[in-house]
Amino acid sequence: MLRTLLSIALLSFGTQSLLAVPTPEQLLRNQTHSYINESKLPESAESKEFATLLSKTPEWQRELCDSGPVEDAAKTVQVLFDIWKTDKELVKRPIDRAMATACALEGGHFDWNSEAMLERYEYFRDKWNLGLLNIMYKDLTVFERRYLAHGVQHRHLNGLESMEYQNTEVCLPAERYTGACWYARWILLNPFGDTIHGPLYYQPYRNSWTNAAEMIRNIGGVCGSLSNFGAAAAIANGVPAITMGEPGHCAYTVMIKHNQWQPAYSLSWKRGIHRPFYGQSSWGWHVLTNRAMADTKDVYASADIRRLAMDYGKKKLTGKALETIAIARRKYPLDWQNWQTSAELMNELNGPTSQWQELHQDTLQLLASTSPEAAWTLLDKYVYKHVLPEGKDKADDRERILLAYQKSISGWGVARWEYDRALSKQIKLLAGDKNLEDQFAVSCFGAHVKENTLTPVILEHQLSRIGKDDDRRSQFIASIGKGLSKGKGDDFNNVIDTLAKKILPDAAKNGDKSTFQFIGSLTKKVFKPTEISPEKFPGVLLSSGGTFTIDEPGNRWDNPARHWGVIEEHGGDFHTGSKNPHATIQLGNYGLLSGVTIVTRGGHIGRLNGAILETSLDGKEWTTVYTFSNVKRVNRIPLADKKIEAGYVRISHPNKQHLHFEKFHVYGKKIN
Structure with missing residues (x-):
């Protein structure tokens, strides 16, 4: 397939050009040689033996060059050479060769030295030989092994003593490492009152246990210590994992199956991966990168085309370079390197x-x-x-x-x-x-x-x-509402619901009747009318055309998209919070009140007992006009004899009981 793609890319370049095209193997070997030359290995028989062996082993070259970014080629090759010197037969053992290469690649990225990476390589080699790693370890790609080589954010958990401890004490199926953080308890202060966010939290216990993992398991910590403990436990058992930063929190993620990562102890979608490879450190980039790297055949084929494009670029063959890299990105669009290389080549070649x-x-x-x-x-x-x-x-x-x-x-x-x-x-x-x-x-x-x-x-x-620009806000809402009013079907209903949830509470809070009514009226298409229609009081429905607000709109029992119907004939519903329960109507018209009707929700009707009905001209100074008792599903409160003029009507509950109605209607004579 790859050679077919390359042939298609080169047909337009003529027979002589086609014959001069380097093969994928040559380009791969050239890249490997450039890395070796950058490393400046000491002149010795061993270094020559290593370079020759690497140059003659295409599988090893691919593992080195095509397993994610090579951030420091010189250091990477040096670390790989230092590991190989201690175990020259590793090249014949694919699993160990892959792990050694992963350690070298991470040694080139991070501030690990050769000695530290050699220790990690030997740990995984020996544990695998003893059958003490998760079976997943066998089939990991070099790229996936880089998470094992990298370790966790809290470096004291990357030591061999901690890894040995967790390999013995926290041995689980891969998918259960998402709960490994809870092997340690959550505790903010140590017995001496020192916070974990200070330098003294673990200080009294440094010599009480032989390693950091054992200390954390026995003492505890908060999200940072627990998440690092959980990720380190997975890694110590050959399961890729990495810690993540979240707003005010630390979490981690575990590869529970090939190319399937599961967040653990995660409280937010805003996750910053502590070992990103391309783009940003976000969760989305992590998922995309791992998808792109999942199939090594595709990874290698993509890299071969990209190397050819870059070779053309070095030779200033602009047309060939840009046409070839276009083939790479179109055939392998998940591979970010193809997109980045496309842009970089065009910049370099003045595309x-x-x-x-x-x-x-x-x-x-x-x-x-x-x-x-x-x-x-x-x-x-x-x-x-x-x-x-x-x-x-x-x-x-x-x-x-x-x-x-x-x-x-x-x-x-x-x-x-x-x-x-x-x-x-x-x-x-x-x-x-x-x-x-x-x-x-x-x-x-x-x-x-x-x-x-x-x-x-x-x-x-x-x-x-838009902020406080009322005219601009109204125009914007009218523009989007106009399109929604013509729409049909569940898709549009869902959007109207979303829109109303956001707009109605803000409009009511700001006393914006026109916006509340315009968006609210759209919800008639989404929600069925309330079946109960109580007897009306004389006059007009003064609440109609107004706004309606409650305390804590959008709480877990409440959908603000249904608020408009509460004060209209259509009906709706609401459910207050419990801190300061109130339901307030800004009337559509000032008026002389004749009565109020309440239709409660079907359950917990008695909660309305003890609530008070209040009226106000300006929404600031309130007068109590009725106290509820012996309530029913439908409640009618006559007010004509009280001669009350009002622009606002509300029900509040001094006993902090929840309020939840389907209709809250105010009747009377308009006087404005």
Whole structure:
């Protein structure tokens, strides 16, 4: 397959050029030789023997060159040489050779020296020979073994004594290492009152146990110690794992099966992997990288095409280089190196605009659907500066190009990521035209309506940008609402629900009747009307056309999207929190009140007993007009004799009982 691809790539270059093309084996060997030359190994019989052996072993060359980034080739080869010197037969044992290479690659990345990496290699070699590692270890790729070689963030758990302890004491099936963190207890302060965030927490116990893992298991710690303990336990037993940073927290992840990683002790989707290989340190990049590296046949084939493109680039054969790297990224779009190399080659060779436009289209068609995050990184870092026209008079063209990215993505891709940052950066590229920025936000919302994953982010981001500009906010909401009012089906219903959950509480809080009513009225399409219709009081429904708010809107029992119907004939429902339970109506019209009707939810009707009904002209000074007792499912409170004028009506509960109604209607005569 690879040779077929290369042949197709080269047919247009002529017979003589085709004959001059180096083979994949030659290019691989050349790359290996360049690494050996960079290392400047000492002149000796052993170094020559090592270099010759490496040059004659294609499998070893691939493991070295095509198992993720080689960040420091000189140090990597030096570490590999130092390991090989102590065990020259490892080249004949594929499992040990793979582990030695992984240790060398991580030695080149991290501040491990040869002695430390040799210890790790010998640990895994010997444990495997003794049958003391998880069976998964046998089939790990060199790339996956790099997680074993790397170790965990807390370096004291990477020592051999700790690894020996955890190999003996925390021996589990691979999938159960997600719970290994709980072998140690969670405890913030030691018995002397020292916090774990200070230097004295473990100090009294340094000489009480022989290793850090045993000390942590017996003393305990918080998320950092526990997550590092859990990840280190997996690694000590030959199961890849890595720690992760989260906002105010430390977690970890374990490879429970080949190419299947499971977060552990994780509290957030915002995860920063402590050993990223490409792009950013996010969880999405971790998933994408491991998918790309899962099939070594594809990895090697992709690397062969990429090496050929880079060889053309060195020879300044621009057309051949760019055409060949295009084949690589189109055939193997998960491999980030193909995308990065495409951009770097075009920068080095001054690729024409047409080639940047091709890269832009390939990114949208082949990468964005799988990883919008990686696609955005490529566009933002490399591509947009070459395809976006400059100047305020070109803002419309920029908007069209930027919107193409939004239309190419669907949901989060491989994992949730900080999409709002990409949206913010795109909006900035529109050169400060607020009308165009708002139009772009509406278009983005429309592009994601059907899937309805990114719409809440777009909504929150845009409303934050608008701030207190009421006219601009109303115009934005009207624009997105106009499209939703014409939509049908579950997809549109889901978006309306999402929109109402966000908009209605804010509109009610700000006293924005028009927005509350406009968005609220859309929910009639989503929720069925309440079947109970109590007898009305004289006059009009004064609550209709107003706003409605409660304490803690959106709490675990409440859906704010259903609030609009509570004060309208349609009906809805709400459920307050318990800290300061209240349900407040800003009436659609000031009026002389004739009565109030309440339809409670079907359960826990008695909670309404003891609640008080209050009225106000301005929403600030309140007067109690009724105390509930002997309540039923339907409650009618006549108020005509009290001659009450009001603009606001609320029910609160001094006993902090929850309130939950389906209808809260206020009747009377309009006086404004």
